Amino acid sequence: xxEFSAADFEALIKEWITSLIKFAPALxxxxxxxxAGKYLINFIVKMVSKLMNxxxxxxxxxxxxxxxxxxxxxxxxFLTIVQVIGLPATQFIAIITxxxxxxxxxxxxxxxxxxxxxxxxIFKPFRVGDIIEGKGQKGTVKNxxxxxxxxxxxxNEQVIIPNTQLFSDSIINYSREEKRRVFILVGIGYGDNIxxxxxVLLQIAKDQxxxxxxPEPEVMVEExxxxxxxxxxxxxxxxxxxxxxxxxxxxxxKNRFDAANINIPYPQVQINQ
Numbered sequence: 315x316x317e318f319s320a321a322d323f324e325a326l327i328k329e330w331i332t333s334l335i336k337f338a339p340a341l342x343x344x345x346x347x348x349x350a351g352k353y354l355i356n357f358i359v360k361m362v363s364k365l366m367n368x369x370x371x372x373x374x375x376x377x378x379x380x381x382x383x384x385x386x387x388x389x390x391x392f393l394t395i396v397q398v399i400g401l402p403a404t405q406f407i408a409i410i411t412x413x414x415x416x417x418x419x420x421x422x423x424x425x426x427x428x429x430x431x432x433x434x435x436i437f438k439p440f441r442v443g444d445i446i447e448g449k450g451q452k453g454t455v456k457n458x459x460x461x462x463x464x465x466x467x468x469x470n471e472q473v474i475i476p477n478t479q480l481f482s483d484s485i486i487n488y489s490r491e492e493k494r495r496v497f498i499l500v501g502i503g504y505g506d507n508i509x510x511x512x513x514v515l516l517q518i519a520k521d522q523x524x525x526x527x528x529p530e531p532e533v534m535v536e537e538x539x540x541x542x543x544x545x546x547x548x549x550x551x552x553x554x555x556x557x558x559x560x561x562x563x564x565x566x567x568k569n570r571f572d573a574a575n576i577n578i579p580y581p582q583v584q585i586n587q
Contacts, residue, residue, distance in 0.1 A: 344395045351391040359384055374458055375435035430477035431460040439481075444489040448480050493526065494553040496560050500567050501542030503577040508535065511545060511576050518566045519549040524559050526550045542579045 359380055366376045435458060440446045444455050446465070451473045453465030463480055465473040488494065496519075502511045512533040519531035531549035538544075547567075551559045571578060 341399070344398050347395055347398055348391070351387075351394070355384060355387045355391065358387065372435045372438070372441075372458070374460065375432070378432070378435075378460060427461040427477045430481035431458070431462075434458060434463070434477060434481055435460075439485050440487050440490070444487055446488065447486040449475055449483050451475060488556070489553055492553060493550050494556045495548055495550050496525075496556065496563060498547040498560070498563055498567065499536060499544055500547070500571075501539065501544045501578060502571075503579045504543060506543075506576050508543060508545070510574065511571070514570050514574050514576065515545065515547040515567070518563055518570060519547060521566075522549070522551075522559055522563060524551050524555040526552070 362383060363376070363380055366379070371379075434440075440455055440458075442455050442458060445453070446455060451465055451467070453467040453471075453473060455463065456466045456472070457464040459477075462474050462476050465475065467473060498515075500515075502508070515533045516531055519525050525531065526549070529550055531547065534546050534548070536544040536546045547563065549559075568578070
């Protein structure tokens with residue numbers, strides 16, 4: 315085995331220095347390109363952020379899009395630096411693509427929720443603070459995440475619904491429109507006077523301070539049921555006042571029907587012996 319002499323060591327050092335001198339311009343260019351690219355990326359992200367704020371883009375969607383833009387630009391900068399240094403960029407592109415494919419296959423369910431979250435944030439079927447109903451759950455939207463939406467139910471319970479389930483189902487938004495109609499169904503006995511009951515119900519609507527005068531309230535005969543004649547009281551209010559109007563009117567129906575001697579019959583069941 316040949317011994318490693320001082321001359322061999324000196325030749326090796328010279329070879330390293332020569333390679334470093336040849337590589338130095340590319341290295342300096344890569345470093346300069348990195349700092350210039352970093353400055354440009356921050357500038358682009360700030361400009362996009364200002365544009366999103368001006369157009370009132372949802373904060374959750376804004377954060378996601380800014381991070382996505384930042385990562386895409388940094389990957390493009392990395393591949394550009396690789397080419398400047400002289401390394402084969404195609405191999406790095408193949409590695410990055412393979413990594414994304416592997417992650418996508420491993421997280422199919424999560425990516426489905428993620429995609430649905432993006433669609434919700436873009437098309438805005440509801441916003442934070444809206445009262446909605448979906449997947450059998452009703453509540454106030456507390457948070458719209460990229461993977462799930464959180465609702466606060468009237469009893470202060472939190473419901474977390476995956477975005478895929480929510481977006482693929484029918485959604486009722488009770489807060490989207492400024493006005494909402496109060497609908498109260500009540501039954502009276504067949505022996506009671508329909509016109510008298512109608513006048514009582516209309517007066518309840520007129521006496522409700524939060525009710526809107528237009529459209530005018532109305533009372534309709536909904537059904538001639540087995541045990542009762544079912545009447546419906548309908549009037550309009552602001553969406554924010556709906557709960558107060560509904561429950562106050564429901565209580566008033568019972569009190570005023572009692573005062574007017576109008577019966578609210580029990581369901582009658584006939585038993586054959």
